[in-house]
Structure formats: C-alpha cells, structure tokens
Amino acid sequence: MHNSHNIRCPLFVLFFILGLSATYPLHAADDAPKHFDPLGKPPSEHTLKVIAEDSANLPFDDKRDFDEANKGFIAKPDNWKVTGPEGNVVWDLDRYDFFRSDKDFPSIHPSLQRVSRLNMKVGLFEVIPGFYQVRGFDLANITFVRGKTGWIVLDPLTAPEVAAAAKALVDAELGERPIVAVVYSHSHVDHWGGVRGIVDEKDVEAGKVKIIAPRGFMEHAVSENVFAGNAMNRRVQYQYGTQLPASPFGHAGQGLNMNVANGATGLIQPTTIIEDDFETLTVDGVEMEFMNTPGGEAPSQAHIWFPKDKVYWTGEDVTGVFHNVYTLRGALVRDPHVWSQHINRALYRYGRNADVMMASHHWPRWGNERVQEVLRGQRDLYANMNNYSLFHANQGVTINQIHNVFETPEGIAKQWYNRGYHGSPEHNSRAVINRYLGYWDGNPATLIPLSPADSAPLYVKMMGGSDKILREGQKLHDAGDYFLAQEILDKLVQAEPNNRDARLLLADVWEQIGYQQENPGLRNSFLQGAYELRNGLPKGAPPSTSSPDVIRAMTTGQFLDFLGVRLDPGKVEDLGFRMTLITPDNDEKYAIELSDGTLTNIEGFEVDDPDLTLRINRSDLEQVMMGKKTLKAAIEDGSAKADGNVQLLYQLGQALVTFTPNFPMIPSAETVPAREQNPYEAVIELPGE
Template sequence: MPLRRILPAILALVAFQCATAQTASAPASPVTVQANAAWLQALPFGDRQDFEDAHRGLVARFPEGTIRGADGRVAWDFNAYAFERADAAPATVNPSLWRLAQLNNEAGLFKVTDRLYQVRGADLSNMNIIEGDTGIIVMDPLITAETARAALALYYAHRPRKPVVAVIYTHSHVDHFGGAKGIVDEADVKAGKVAVIAPAGFMEEAISENVLAGNAMSRRAQYMYGTTLPRNATGQVDAGLGKATSRGTVTLLAPTDLIDKTIDTRRIDGIDIEFQLTPGTEAPAEMNLYFPQLRTLCIAENAARTQHNILTIRGAQVRDAKAWSFYIGQALARYGERSDILIAQHHWPTWGKARINEFLSDQRDMYAYLNDQTLRLMNHGLTPTDIADTLRKLPEPLASKWYARDYYGSVSHNVRAVYQRYLGFYDGNPAHLNPLPPVQGAKKTIEWMGGADAVLAKAREAYARGEYRWVAQIGNELVFADPANTAARALQADALEQLGYQAENATWRNAYLTGAQELRNGIRRGAPGGTTSPDLVRALTVPHFFDYLAVRLNADKSAGKAMTLNWNFTDLQERYAMTLRNSALTYLADAQAAQATATITLDKATLDRISLKQLTLPDAIRDGSIRIDGSPQAVVSLFGMLDTFDGYFSIVTPQAAP
C-alpha cells in the first residue's frame, strides 16, 4: 500500500523545489507593472530594521553551495535564489514579496545571545542551539537529516564540540522534527543519553494529521509550494515561511518526555526552561518556551514575520484563530516584561522588550481581528466571498507592519477559513446547495453566453483591460467546457500568470504560476513530490492503517460482498475484528469475531514492510510472515477492492471520476 500517498505534510515539505517549464513565461503586462510599482508607495520600504535583524549576529555562512546526501543528491541549494540579490524587484514579482524573499536568503550560523545560536536558511525552518553546562540542546532539527547534519556541523566548526543532550520539538509539523536522526543517534536516545521533549499529543498529531486526505493534499501542495516551478523571477521566489523545503531523509525520534501541563518547567543541563502549552493554535500539538537565564522567549510558530494560515491552501483542518490569539496574549502577559529577545521557528529574532511587546500585541490582535470581524459580518448575513471582499486588509496601523503582511496566510483566504470553521462550506443560498458539477456547469454557462468563440473574444478584451481575476474565472469555465480548446487554455494561463506576478502572498503566487504552467504544458508526472519516510511509516498505528484501508475501499467493487477478518499482531499484543458490509470497512479494537472468514496473524514490522512496498501480500503469505487461518482468498480479494490514488490528478482542467 503506497503510504507515501497518505502523508501530505511530509510529501509537501520534502518536495524538492526544482523544475523548468517547457513553455517560456510571459513578461509582466503593463497593468502588472503599474500594479507592482504602486506597492512601493503603499508600504514603508524605507524601514530597514528587518534587514539589520536578519543579519545581526552572523557567525559564518555555510562553506559549500549545496548540502548533499550520502548518495550525492542535492538536499539544499544555497545558489538557487542567487537571482534575488538585485535590490529592485523585477516587474514579475510583487515588491513586498521580493523584500521578504531577500530577507529569507540570509543563511548561516547566527549568535542570538550568549549560549543561544540559530541556524537559518538551510531549510524552511530554523534550528536553535542552546549551550548547556556539558552539552547542547537542539530545538527543532529541520525537515531532513541531511540539512540538520549540515547545520550542526556548521555550529561545531565555530563552537566547542559538546554532545547533544536533548532535542526539543516545539510542535508536530514535519519541518520541526524530520531531521532528528541527522544530529542524534537513536541508540543514544534509547540508552538515556539524549532526552527528546515534545508537547503532549505530539506523536499522534505528527503522524495522523491529514492522513486520510493525504493524496489530495499532496497534489495541492505542489501548487502551494511551487514544487515544479523554476527558480527565477517568473517562477518560484519564496515560500513565505522560508525559501523552500529540503529534499532528503525525513526521520523521527519518538519523545522520551512529554510536556502535558499548561505551564511546565524543566532544568536541562543547567538551562531552566518554562514550557507553555498552546494546543489548537498553529499546530494541534504546540508549545512556547521561555528561558529565564537568557531572558528569551521562543514563540514556536505561533508568531512569525507574516500573517500565518488559519487554513492552509493545500487543505487541512481549520485552525482556531480565537485560541491562537488567546495563547499569544497569554505569552505576552506572562513573558513580555521578562523578555529581551524573542525567537521563533521561522525568520529572524526580535531584540528589545518594547519591540517584543509590540510584535506580540500585533500578532494577538491580528488573529482576534480575523476571527471576530468574520463572525460580525457573518452574523450580518454576508457570505465568505462577501466577507473577503469587505475586509480585504487588516486595519491600520497593523496593515503596514511587515510581520502582518499576507506572505503565507492572507486576509482573503483566512476570513473564509473562519467562516468555514463556524458555518461550513454552505453559504445559506439554496442556489448553491446542490450546484451542477464543474464540467456540466461550465458547458451550460459557455453555451448560454454565446459559445466558446464569443466568450473567448470577450475574455481577451477583459485581459487587455487588466481584468485578470475575471479572465481567470471565465477562462476556467472555457477550459472546463472544452479542455482541448488551446486558445482558452493559453488565455487562462496568461491571466493566472499575471495574478501570480502581482501576488504578495508566496503560496498564492506559486499556485497561480503552477496552474499556468500546467495549462500550457500539462502535468509533470514524475515531478519531485516527496519520498517515503520509513520512520514515519513505522510510527503509524494499526488503527491508522485500517482507517486508510477504509478510505481506499471501492464501493462498486465491494458492493454485495461481506466478510469478517480477525487481525492478531503478535509483537504488539493487539487484536482487531474487521467487518466488510454494505461497502463499508469497520473494525473494533480488542475484539475477535466468533465466526471469522479468516484470521490474519502477523507482526507490525511485516505490515510496515508491506506499507513501504518492500514486501507484497502474496509473498508475505508464502514466506510465512503472515499466517492466514480460514480463507486466504478472502484476504486477497479485500486488497483487490482497494483503490490506488493518482498523485497527479488534474486541478486546472477537469478530473474524470474514478
């Protein structure tokens, strides 16, 4: 079973950012040139404080231009964004996004304060190193073992070579734990030489978040991160939280110590740490950390140099903006007057108590505003799109703060996410309750508007006027009505491209430009999309596996069929009773069916090998790794009823039903 299809966060974040479009990109149109130039007057570009902070404390750059794995493959390329060294933004990039892209290019080892160092620019996230009395504490070891290993090597090249005595995961997203085995030997963890500390619920959330919708999210993440776009001024320039995501080996070391109190304290190798749990904020399992001896607050990913996502555009469960605001406010009240330095797991630090308090106050207010104003307008009867069009931007002076800009999240999609959290997908208008599916609706729309040629002519006129949002909308109808209409595809691509050039938001730009690329050149099957991580597969529980089997069950193939299967895992001492009935696959833990069609006995390692495609089910039966009492044919037939998902389904053109 291809479990690489069910780990979207992993697949999205290990996607290597490299590709070249087959069709050359168009230049910025006069309307786009004018729109982008206007940004220079709208925002305080003369404020260079962020550039000073991003460079402050630089100890050393990485000595090589690339980070490579043992097999020679490039895990990270420091030269990929060399084109961003030009001061002025090209016409094809929003100047505000260009500014952030330049800031995110600051890569190397930085001294934040005595005993606290930070490695930035070697992955999407930061790795922080705290120097204890006898060893070092590493906080958030990046995405892959290759980049984490290189980051630690850079630190050791300029600081005493003390052993790692503890690893801390601030939260359950892969860019904050995936490189663990690049800095720590698992044997040392098992021997008690290294502590691994994480918030309560970490393992469950790290493995299960978005599992069941993984294939869809993985495909959508290619758009969000621009994984198939070239790295140039008409392609991918940034990812908002950082440049991109590393390509390498995603690993996982299970925590040895969970923080499960609202406020908890530890002394680790002479360093006092106060942990503040912040569940349900940027991640389901997340925590801030305060270091009293260093007068430093780590805000994890609860505050960043951007407005964050309440709902990421790759898709996920909606986050709670109200809780997010509350926990930032709690951190401000508890630590604001005691902090001289604030660090986060993306971007650069903030120095000075007054600036820290302003930053946290603004971030708290931002998420409160998005939540409360959406609810206000919702209760006035406005729809999600109405609300997005009404609010448009944050209030001043917050809107002019660089760290509140729409680089990763945006007011537009975040207010729609708040609406979804409270009221769901339906806006209350019965006309939208059961609309025609996209292809049928598009065909009728284009026919009613006088046919494709008439619509295309009007769309070209709208494009010439710079009405790109409308051209993208009506162009989509043209393409869905007739995907073979090359003129419609070209015009739709042109409109999406100009929207991408104008976008301040990095993920919006990536999505627009990826859509344009696929309209012109088709889907790049086989494009880098991620690698299976054995550590993460092994961390999946048996219920995770069964839940995903149920998602893959094809209702047509299983119609009229019924069976009961008992599963016994000898190493885990776990038993399950599974039932197939009415094209639904269900199971009970700690149970066995009295009249089972078959009983399957195996260990979890065998299940993992099958999941990693290292072993097939028939081979496992033949070599005795799996013992089946009863009907082996029933077990084989069940697996024959399972769908295999296409990781390259269509997005900007119609997708046929399976």
C-alpha cells in the first residue's frame, strides 16, 4: 500500500483508528445494499481494519480535484443511458446510481469511492472559452476546440453512439457547427473507435475533415491486440470486471472513468500523420504544436500545445492516476523511464508557460502553479517506479518479491493524481523487473517449473490432504490471514478443481482481498475470480471484438501472421507448400511457406516454382478477413484466381483453430461449446488501457 500523510478519512475508517471497530456493523443493515451473489459475503472485520489502516494515510482534506471536476459545468445529459441502433445499451451510468449518494460503502476502498464519485461528474464543461469537454460518456473524454468555421475534436471515444451523444449535447448547448478535424491522441481504441459517430468518411475523402494522428498510429492501433487478442479478451473480463454487476460488492468504477462504452468500434484512417518529434499545424485558424511521445503510455501517442491560449493537452500520458506500466489484460510492458522523460520534456517546453492542462481522462488543471505541480508529480512517479524498482533489483530483490518490498515515497503517494487507480505499485513494480530481467527470479527451481495442475497434487499430499488444508484454510480465513489462506487453498483447487468446499472457501478469501484494493483492476480480478469459483465460467456468447474498420486496417502481412498463430501444427505435420499471394489492386506480393508445421510470409517476394499462386484484390481479401466470404467462394466466383494445387489452401483452412475467450482462468472441469466462426475471421482489438 502507498504511504502518505495522515490527515482525514471517512467515518467508518475513524472507527478503527479510534479503536471503536465493534461499533461498526459487520452485517448488512436494513438499508444496506444487497450482495448480487447469494454466496457473497460482506467485508469482514479484518478487511475493514486493513482498509482503515491504509486510508488513514490519505489526504482527504485535499478537495482541489472536486473543485476542478465541477469547474466550467454547462449541462448534463437528459439521459444517463446511450443505446445503439438495435436498442442495445452502449453506455449506462444509472447502474452506478449508488455513487450519487454520500453514503460510504465498507466493501469499496474509500480512495476508490472518491475517484468514482469524481468520475460521476458528467456532462459538458467549458475549460476556457473555445475549449470544451464532454466527460463521463465513456472511459475517455471527448474534447471540442473551436476553430474559425467548426470544431476540432480531440479523441472521439470508443463507440459511435457515445461520440454522437456527446456531439448532440454540444450542439444543443453551444450551437451546431461542423467538425473540421479529428485528432487521435494515441493508438488505444477508446480514443478513436467512436469517430464514425461524428464524422462521415465521405467528408474525409473530400478533404472537408482532416484526421490527424501520431506516427505509427495505424500499425499500433491494429497490432497491439492481434496476436494474443483472444487471450486478452478473456483477461479483460478480470481487469475491467465486465462480468461483474455494478454494485458496492462488484464493479465500482474503473479509475480512468466508470467503464468502457460497449458499441461497435469504427476507424477512419488518418489523412495527416505527425512524423517529427515536434510539428506545428494550423487547422481552421487554430495553431497547434504536436509532440510525439512514443513508448510511454502507448507505443504511438502525441500531445498538443495551443500557444495562443496557453493550453496544454497531454493525451493520456498525464492523467489523474498512477497508470499501467503493465496492464493486467496483457500488452507489451511500458517503459516508465521513457514515460517520465516525455513528461519532463513537456514540463520544460510547455508546462512553465501553460495556464491550463487537460487530458483524455479526468478533469483539467488550471493555473500555472497547479499545472507544474501535476507535471512534476507525475514525472517523479514514473521515474521513481523505474529507478526504485531497479534499486531493489540490483540488490537481489526478485520479480516475486518486489511487490512486497516496493513503497512509493510519501511525497509522491500523498498526491491524489498519483494514486493507483489504473496501475498499482504492486503490478507495476513487477513490470519493471520483467522489462529489464524477465520472468526468472534467479532460483534454478523456477527455471523449468511444473505446471500448477501437475505440482499441486504433491503439495496437497505433503500437507496432509484436502480435509486438513480446508481446516487450516478456514482458520487462516477466520484470522484475516487471507494471503496465507490463498497460498494453500489455491494449491487445493489446482489439484482438485471439482472440490466445491475448496472453491467456495477460496472465493471467500479472494472476495475479502478484492474489497481491500484501491486499484480497480486488482479489485475486479479478485472479485471476478471469486464469482467464477462460485458460479462457473461466464455464460452466454463470448464477445466478438472484430470490427470491419479495424480488420480492413490490418496489413496483409498482419493477417497472414495471425493465420500462423491460429495454425495447429499437429494438423499439418505432413503438409508443406510454397505459394505466392498477389493483390493486384494495391500491388502487393507475399512469399508464403508452410513447413515444419509453421506458416511464414515475407512481403515483396515471390517463391520459386510455387505449388500455388493466388491472385486476389486486397478489397476482396478483406471480405475473407472479415468472415463475410470464404476463400473457396471467392475462387468459385472468380474474384480470386488460383493457379496450382488449390486443395492445399482448403487443407490449411481446416487446420486453423477457432479461438473463443471463454477458457478457464481458474481450474475448472466445465466444458464450454465453441462459438461458430468462419475459420478466416480475424478476432482483434480490445480496450487498450
């Protein structure tokens, strides 16, 4: 946990500080919210004590965020729900209605309650004249900058429906104006997926609307979640708690905002790429200096300085949270050293002159002193995460110890904008060690470890069997030693997935650990694990995360690489071929080989003496990529021409595995029916935080 100043804390925390814990009701009062799961439990006295001790060091007297979150308020939406064309709910803040009261919920860490209440400050806000934000319509903000003739929009959210709803609110309050440009700050989907809700692609093609993005945007917008996208889809259910009801006992906000919009994402390719480290553009009379910041919060990202108004827009590199160095859904580990350097450069280039700083999440900061405070604080946060983790590593602290050793210095941790609302000191410190030293902790016994299902039975046997473990696990649970209880109960569940008593007791343990977390991703992961231990795997059709725009944005090479990931080597042991793929409409060619159960490709070459040559326009190939048409149908109707042994392609198609994101994360004997899917369908793209 972070250390910070002991200033003030909520009432139920004070009970413990003053030694009055017996006066706090541990069981639900008549007006207390009901747990959504019949097997769920309220927070124990031990959990309440842990939360109280952690919260005692938090600066609750610092109310500046509430003042900033309310400043410039113009109007709230008429409806807290946004629906899609089929009547589906895309965005729903009504389900978080419990945060509209001042009531404290003992099952939610007070710091998490605080940021969730701040994120419930929803509507249209004036930052300064000419700069407006709609906040609370998605995980991110959408920002409108007034030009001479129309709006320049910064980050059009995740889904078209919420972007359109935000634009409608702007039109109603500020008057209708056309959109003349859209800026994508970076490659994560909640910052571009809603573009079709506010822009017609025909206007982009006609030059009426510019789409501006940093260098590397298209590559990273598509590629980050392609190859492990199915696994990420499953892990998102844990980090974002997508299967948990919004409840004081379940999902209680996501730190950056309450949650992610649920509509179908779209993507219009940029017309202008910011290539240089610093590049100035004037759009509709508005001068903007862009600063590329790759390798911090995203592999492709840019900030904007508006010199005339002294407004600095940070994208997502500087927000009101300690962000993810490692994101639990999975992604390449980020570099906090580079991240800190970007912020420091921005501080000295813009921050010393800025009157206002705003971002893609949370609320702006006004006044140069406040701007510099936040920039320095965030700079130090990421630099310290990098340096202090390596300080420990260089003294022998391993990846399996660092999270229990690392402590954020008090001067950093006492600032609300440095709290672990998205990343956490625990998983971010491990990420730094992993980035520099990898997964191995230096113990030869962990170099080639047994799989948990193979090692766990030995642990159970040596501990005296399941009955003894359950008795000891219950004692540890009752004593509030939840992490010790987890250590032995997890071994039992790994060894005996169908042991109902073990699953339920481990669920009780994880639920209490979840309640104790300030960090939403950690909270959600423990609570989702508890829910699945009690109720089994998530039911219903798994989500399809493909969208036509994103699939079209894949390069042909990315698509071929993804087919290689989906190929089951055991089904093609005796199959081998060489082929050339030619897409005449964009003049691409690829040499493709299947050998040793492995599919490879290289752009710009043709194979010698191919077994097969396939000619298909890229536009027709996209129909195959999206699963709208089979390759066999394309060959039969003549939109694709195959010279050679076409049966090789059909054999390859039969060896492609359909991934579905409903595999067990926790040992389970359940079997889940596979989703029907065209074998060529590309499943990609997730919320990128």
